[in-house]
Amino acid sequence: MRVWLHRSSVPSAYRFLVAILVGALAFALTACGGGDTERAGKPVVLTTFTVLADIAKNVAGEHLTVESITKVGAEIHGYEPTPGDIKKAAKADLILDNGMNLEAWFAQFVADVKVPHVVVSAGVEPMSIGEDAYAGKVNPHAWMSPLNVQIYVDNMVRAFGELDPDHATDFQANGAAYKAELGKVHAELVRTLEALPVNERALVTCEGAFSYLARDTGLTEKYIWAVNAEQQATPQQIASAIDFVRQRKVPAVFCESTVSDAPMQRVVEATGAAFGGVLYVDSLSAADGPVPSYLALIRHDANTIGAALTGARP
Structure with missing residues (x-):
């Protein structure tokens, strides 16, 4: 049931109480929104696939919002960006891609998006595919070695420090801790073998x-x-x-x-x-x-x- 009241007929004290209740409700609704509240004021980093997004989140900590263009389970090699992806990219502050010819669609994707981007595999010693129609081309799966991902992390630390200089020290600390975990995985497998x-x-x-x-x-x-x-x-x-x-x-x-x-x-x-x-x-x-x-x-x-x-x- 709706009750309509003319403003002049409502006592000022009552109007004050209503204003407080409306403000409280607005705050509660905003808090329930979660994601938008958490993103407020934070630079947005967009990655090409979920693996990079997770690595980036560990480096970024609470200071950046990190999202992936592709969803869980998506085929990254032949992905076809949607108009929604383009809009999301245009609103980002930084885009991260793997490089090494993994994202064949990426160059066209960012052609009209004026957002800085960083190739996180820069510095990795590339390996070539040995046979089939792709023989001689770079094997893009560099992230499957924890040692290479340590290089990915270094590239992210530098990029995030430039994006958000006030938290550069935190990015460095987060990166060092994450690299230590990667080193443990590598060392344990080597010992086992x-x-x-x-x-x-x-x-x-x-x-x-x-x-x-x-x-x-x-x-x-x-x-x-x-x-x-x-x-x-x-x-x-x-x-x-x-x-x-x-x-x-x-x-x-x-x-x-x-x-x-x-x-x-x-x-x-x-x-x-x-x-x-x-x-x-x-x-x-x-x-x-x-x-x-x-x-x-x-x-x-x-x-x-x-x-x-x-x-x-x-």
């Missing part, structure tokens, strides 16, 4: 997304296909993986979460190697999923690889 005979120190996966991790931990990499593609694995690719596993007596093989493991199961059947588990690469999971953060992702992959190759699986 030292127990293996040299010939068994091999990482066999469906896709060639682990080149940097293999290089930095002393593993020999073998994959069924170099880059995730829609077509099925060829008999030649599967046969090559089978020969590699047999010759080196590799104890376990793996596949990524974004593709079918059917081709790798054929390798398992032909060689007797164990299927070591599912590895994560391009995207984080939802908050209640197995890899809700980058550290959870890289720890999961490192623990899965180490346990399967050394026979320490539950």
